[in-house]
Amino acid sequence: MSKIQFQCDYNEGAHPRIIQALTETNMYQTPGYGEDEFCSEAREVVKEVCGRPDADVHFLVGGTQTNATVISSVLKPYQGVLCAASGHINVHETGAIEHGGHKVLALPASEGRISGTQIRAAMASHLAEDGPEHMVQPGMVYISFPTEIGTIYSLSELRDIRSACDEYSLPLFIDGARLGYGLMSDACDLTIKELASIADVFYIGGTKQGALFGEAVVITRESLKKDFRYCIKQGGGMLAKGRLLGIQFRELLRDGLYFELAAKADSQAMRIRDAFKAKGYSFLVDSPTNQQFPILTAEDIERLDRDFAFSIWQKIDEDHTAVRFCTSWATLDASVDRLIASI
Amino acid sequence: MSKIQFQCDYNEGAHPRIIQALTETNMYQTPGYGEDEFCSEAREVVKEVCGRPDADVHFLVGGTQTNATVISSVLKPYQGVLCAASGHINVHETGAIEHGGHKVLALPASEGRISGTQIRAAMASHLAEDGPEHMVQPGMVYISFPTEIGTIYSLSELRDIRSACDEYSLPLFIDGARLGYGLMSDACDLTIKELASIADVFYIGGTKQGALFGEAVVITRESLKKDFRYCIKQGGGMLAKGRLLGIQFRELLRDGLYFELAAKADSQAMRIRDAFKAKGYSFLVDSPTNQQFPILTAEDIERLDRDFAFSIWQKIDEDHTAVRFCTSWATLDASVDRLIASI
Amino acid sequence: MSKIQFQCDYNEGAHPRIIQALTETNMYQTPGYGEDEFCSEAREVVKEVCGRPDADVHFLVGGTQTNATVISSVLKPYQGVLCAASGHINVHETGAIEHGGHKVLALPASEGRISGTQIRAAMASHLAEDGPEHMVQPGMVYISFPTEIGTIYSLSELRDIRSACDEYSLPLFIDGARLGYGLMSDACDLTIKELASIADVFYIGGTKQGALFGEAVVITRESLKKDFRYCIKQGGGMLAKGRLLGIQFRELLRDGLYFELAAKADSQAMRIRDAFKAKGYSFLVDSPTNQQFPILTAEDIERLDRDFAFSIWQKIDEDHTAVRFCTSWATLDASVDRLIASI
């Protein structure tokens, strides 16, 4: 464990304040399954942060579970979910969506993103079919913010996606496993309130942003709210000691800790990006968030690998490979300094 | 929250040693998804405790998730799982097993239990059908130890179930959400090693026995081991910070804490049972574990409800209702004393 | 093949008029998938017969497929279907409903029937749960008319079921695999139009009543109509040469052939019933339709088995077994005469 870790954003436990909150509340006696006071308070905080007093808020443990539960609750059996080909549900969830009976309708991604134009084209093409019932009907849209490779959507891009969804009555689901890192990016031109007014359902990721685990699902569209707790339970996502989720999200969101931690990690990532850029390295993608994908030679990789842990991401050509460096709420400035010194 | 809680065995957080272990290891950097050293160590401890160095051990977050994942991994699409009608998977998991495509084949329960005889009869009846392929084929057996109403199987009963399973090549899965409370009961005549030699797959429940959450799945049958991690991931049960599970189970099992806590809770439950018995109350069932189901009148309930929280379980007749009192690792002797004084 | 067949109601091909219609139209060129003129005409005939010009009518090949398709189209993922324990979907479809993700919520059957009272009790009990989301939510009701053992519901029983469904917003689905035999029974006090005004969706069975195959699904509830063709296709039930279904149902229903054939088979069954009764035999159930279940001794069975094929249904006691004699559109009067002579 002596290497400095830039491998992912879930290498450590939780922010000390989370640990402290869990410790202090440990012997409180509460009802199970999220019906406790901590969850109630956390729900109120989430609604306030999102500017959506009308929203339903639920807490689940992990991302794959959350994606599968939300999507299964929204779609009819013959419907599929439009998604970037690089989307997490299409690639890295062992077919959890298909296990629930639904096709992931992959659209070519542009730096991890899809566009309103692609959504309109997919729907128009489906409806223009002579016999559309022979094909899976697109029934919702899934996007990640930020995307799996760290890029983000602009407010106008999101509004265009929203408007495409409205034209075809498609609910819009935003995977926010790294939501904070996206919203706090210097390149981001929207607030969480704007995002909450655009998405029909989205989640605020805790696992990768300071919590031990946990994703806070926010449902703003009325028609998607009904019986969601049945869906959570059926999908195995209803934590017996649901309070653990309430305690964590209350702590993360009550005074802005969540966003502070994300902003710090983003700024560390920018320092790493700038250091690689200054040395003339190019990148797989221009990411303004906590994941950076410089393209290195085999020697570079071997050299940096001595002291730092990072992920091999994608072979670019014979001689070059894109790698991933992640910062997180837990990354020390000193670690970034040492990395920059080594670049 | 001023009432003394006997409502369930997951009202509190975790045993202080668990909290301490999580706190001490909090800033360690580890790989995700259960591939860390804590999980490795915990797996070794589990194998040793079970006397099964050959077993595969996996850690999941909750019971419904674990049941759905194991059963989905064992059955072929046209197979169902034999189970007591009162079994958790048949009643309290919102159809998670059916969501995975399988019928729960409910057998009449005798105090929460089924027997080898019932399994043999179900199989014989299926095979005697003229056209068995028109019916769901029984493909495995699920039992709970202890059962959902606190009863346990004797060693000879389990051996008979095992032998029925062998006769028909049915894997046997034991839900051990409250395993410790069963094994430490004075009425229990088997050890965890014997149980591990009888089940093909079972789990050691953490959620209800001292952990924040967590179920340790032990797979002893070779043919059930392959690719189980795919199943966990697909079912949404692969915790990103899997170490949290490893840390907890290592702590619970490394020196017998798990069994100590269970034994204590059982003995408290016996005190409660004896107090009700001494006053002439009868019981829904004679449970030798941490759940007790005395049958009370409306006045009894009203009176006890002033100071104690407990569950209304089942209406018996016009005037009587069975209720549930649970003890747990967190129950104080003083709380039991007060309850007994009030009985 | 020398025994006279009373084994089931699908021993032969189709009524000669069906064969003739298929032969005459054989070389017509039509579009596929039920979008041809024969299907259009058949749809009109079905709507007229049912007195429901507003209904949607679809043709599928077989009963299991139809049940699975309809139920999957109606339920949300966490919902199940209320059904008699003896219902076809619960017993004889190899878990097709569970394969689609849904639990069959079996209610004790009274001679194959369930009642409005049972439906109300099931819903009230579900809603009274402390935490109903831990259990499968009843989402629709399935009954068979006639039932799997030949009994029928009276108009008032159906109206009570309808009213129970209305109280809890449950769609009512009637499996009419043998619909004609039920409606033409002397004991039946309702018409197909009344049935069509009670059910939200039902089907007119062809396979067992004169067609080579085919079930005509009639959807009267507006909210169940949308996108049903997607469901049919996804479930594998969209016949490429859909015209085969249209031709058959047009022929069966255009001038009452369907009902004539059923009435004849029912009257033959009554002759068989009376003959057994006259000899003092008792019955498993008092069936007024084409299936009769006399209780015979081993010697009776051996004797009748020499000349007649029939089904062994259910052991009653050491010495007695209920068997099934079926008549159908194809049963000859002479065959019934010979059977009666042998009784």
Add this chain to the structure above:
Amino acid sequence: MSKIQFQCDYNEGAHPRIIQALTETNMYQTPGYGEDEFCSEAREVVKEVCGRPDADVHFLVGGTQTNATVISSVLKPYQGVLCAASGHINVHETGAIEHGGHKVLALPASEGRISGTQIRAAMASHLAEDGPEHMVQPGMVYISFPTEIGTIYSLSELRDIRSACDEYSLPLFIDGARLGYGLMSDACDLTIKELASIADVFYIGGTKQGALFGEAVVITRESLKKDFRYCIKQGGGMLAKGRLLGIQFRELLRDGLYFELAAKADSQAMRIRDAFKAKGYSFLVDSPTNQQFPILTAEDIERLDRDFAFSIWQKIDEDHTAVRFCTSWATLDASVDRLIASI
């Protein structure tokens, strides 16, 4: 209906010999569900034609049903099926495979085909993943022969696919909805016996080749045979009057009618192809079977549309569109003559 139909290969009923066979056997009394003598005889004929006396043969009604049933019977829950992106299961079955829980793992198609090289690359890439359990595991290979756009595989291409499958223990499933048209093509260098020795499971399509409906599944790999009838029943594919399938396949295969009809349709398609070629038209793809895809201008289409029905397939550019002309067992030489005259 006055236009001459080249729209698809299922515009008519069945070859007259099929109709005659169904008529002659109509009043025979047989057991249901494929356990009759006609099915037995047909199974023997299929095995002989395929040179596989050891094979299991089952008859299903339609293609989507057959694909879903076979794939569901082969895969484990976390596995997917490798397939050309243009494969029928990926595009035109309304997600039937996903409804059964499995991801279709689409590979880029080369004129409708995939290669052994692609299969090896997909498997190698999966296995090289750091954490393959986060992705769907390829569990079988599906190809169509001929493909959805009429192309075929050469014997050496199939052998290479077979060998790739063997290297990674992947069962190979060949969709033969138009099998005869492929095997009888002048461009085809393999026999049905060779195909049967390469595939682990495949089917001989009846619906598009002279039958009213029906697909004959041939399972040659021992491990895939077990309990397949359960899968058929669960998937809704077990025809009550299974004899209808037996009668049709017996008739089609007992003296080579199936292959004669296919050869004739192929030769008619070649005449159409040559006529377009002679006039300088190019094609979407060089198809040696009964489907032809010439690329036409809007005026061409308008002109031909007056007298002929055909399918609009795919827009090529502003001015050009690929269309599809199908021949079948029912196509008259005179119709082809008239089409050629109009080209």
